Amino acid sequence: MRIAYQYRLKLTKEQRAKIDHWLSMLCSQYNYLLADRFNWYENNRCPVNACPLVCHLPQLRNNPDYYSQKKTLPNLKKTHPWYKDIHSQVLQDVVKRVKLAFDRFIKGDSNGKRSGKPRLKKQHRYRTFTYPQMKEWCLEGNVINLPKIGKVKVVLHRPIPDGFKIKTASVTKKCDGYYLIFSLEDKTIPEIKPDINPDLIVGIDVGLKEFLTTSDGESVEIPQYYRKAQKRLRVIQKRVSRRKKGGSNRLKAIKQLGLQHKKVADKRKDFHFKTANYLLSKYDVVAHEKLNVKGLSRSRLAKSVLDAGWSSFLTILTSKAENAGLLAVPVSPKNTSQNCSNCGKKVPKKLHVRWHDCPHCGCSLVRVAWPTANRDHNAAINIKNRAAGQSVLKAQRLLRDARIGACCLH
Structure with missing residues (x-):
């Protein structure tokens, strides 16, 4: 069984700036990998009833799948040395996110339902990165050790249940601060209540x-x-629309x-x-x-x-x-x-x-x-x-x- 627990993070000014820098670089890498997939898709699809007799034949290349894009990460750190500051598994998780988004568009989910074409993300739309593997001792009291970020204080408003193991940790940026989301696993299968009363x-x-x-x-x-908050939302929305785009006052109103x-x-x-x-x-x-x-x-x-x-x-x-x-x-x-x-x-x-x-x-x-x-x-x-x-x-x-x-x- 998997459950998710969310906690607020207390970051220093340097840690906050580092996380924002990571999100900016990860957003650029996500868009690059997604564009590479769509470039191959557009050049290699050709319906039989719509193929012209004379057409430009692009240079054939292999389909950029999950493993081939994953192999490009070491070369990425050579050509762009600033990506060395990001944890390797966090970069690999970006490749996985691109794969899932593209597969839902091409193949569909487990029920066969296809989603819309994934879009390139703007920087303010890319708000989360994930550590796919976390050590059991990563959380000590109210402090967690995030690789390449350091020790961060966590507001533990509730303890982690006994017997649950931390599998992944995600850092997400919201409008009111930064949060840590644990994915917890318990291998025991919850037993259904044996004496369910048919009258209940x-x-x-x-x-x-x-x-x-x-x-x-x-x-x-x-x-x-939402209906009760519409009056207040309308006032703030007008405030946003009246501010000059790109200005600091507009960013404050958006927040x-x-x-x-x-x-x-x-x-x-x-x-x-x-x-x-x-x-x-x-x-x-x-x-x-x-x-x-x-x-x-x-x-x-x-x-x-x-x-x-x-x-x-x-x-x-x-x-x-x-x-x-x-x-x-x-x-x-x-x-x-x-x-x-x-x-x-x-x-x-x-x-x-x-x-x-x-x-x-x-x-x-x-x-x-x-x-x-x-x-x-x-x-x-x-x-x-x-x-x-x-x-x-x-x-x-x-x-x-x-x-x-x-x-x-x-």
Whole structure:
């Protein structure tokens, strides 16, 4: 099992300048390697139905793959001696990042989904570098020894769990400072709770009127942190647009804007963790819809959907359930709001209709307190019934197999 812990770094002025210099050089190397790959790609691809009879034939050369680009690093340090200041494994990690970005564009991920064409990064967009291998003794108290940077103070607001091993360490630059991100590994597979109570199954339906509604009738209000911060964000955004490009005042305004956006993101993340903890402390199995959030974020409701952060919440819920030995079960979202939770008959209703009243069996989930999402309560019951229809033992076995497979990959 892999988890990530993030800590704030207390850097000296010299260490801060050195990290910024590293990020600038690594950004240049990333862009150079990515451009080299695209240069080969453009010169060697030729669709059969679009190849002219007379054309310029570029000089043939081998495909710049991960290993061939990795071999260029020793020569890079000879032609550009200032790259000797960067740790060798940090430079190798840049080659790996280029490979992953290019492979997602050409081949796709493990599910076959291809991403867009990777772009060359500007210096302010390249903010992280990684040490792929870290020694176990690298962290002594609240001080970490980063190779070629030196000893750096760390704000250890929580200890590293017993039995976990530090695999990688990443230094990232954010608008409010520098952070250290540990990737921790525990080879023991978390055991699923053996005595899961089938009665402690709950279905949740996420929405935009209420953040979520449970099958027990409880509802959690949606905080809308971005909506509430829009007035302040609008003021700072105008301040940025009025400043002269390239000036120091514009950089100050951009930093203020970044701090305000980070504040909104931190509030939302804290809300997601607290909501997930509340559900998992009360229930053994939490069923939710398998939503296509990416598709919903392209609709007219995009701002509200992204402000709610459904994808982030479901990821946190699933991760915390696995760590606690509980289950977060995704079910099909088809007709969860349309079907009656009592008789199963389909009761068509438009989105503005916020109550459920079945003409077949007389089931009605209308409440006096408007605008409570009563149709969401009906949907949550349907989600719970679909999860209860699946064998809990089967879900446990599938989840255990997935965890064993994930551990084997590491």
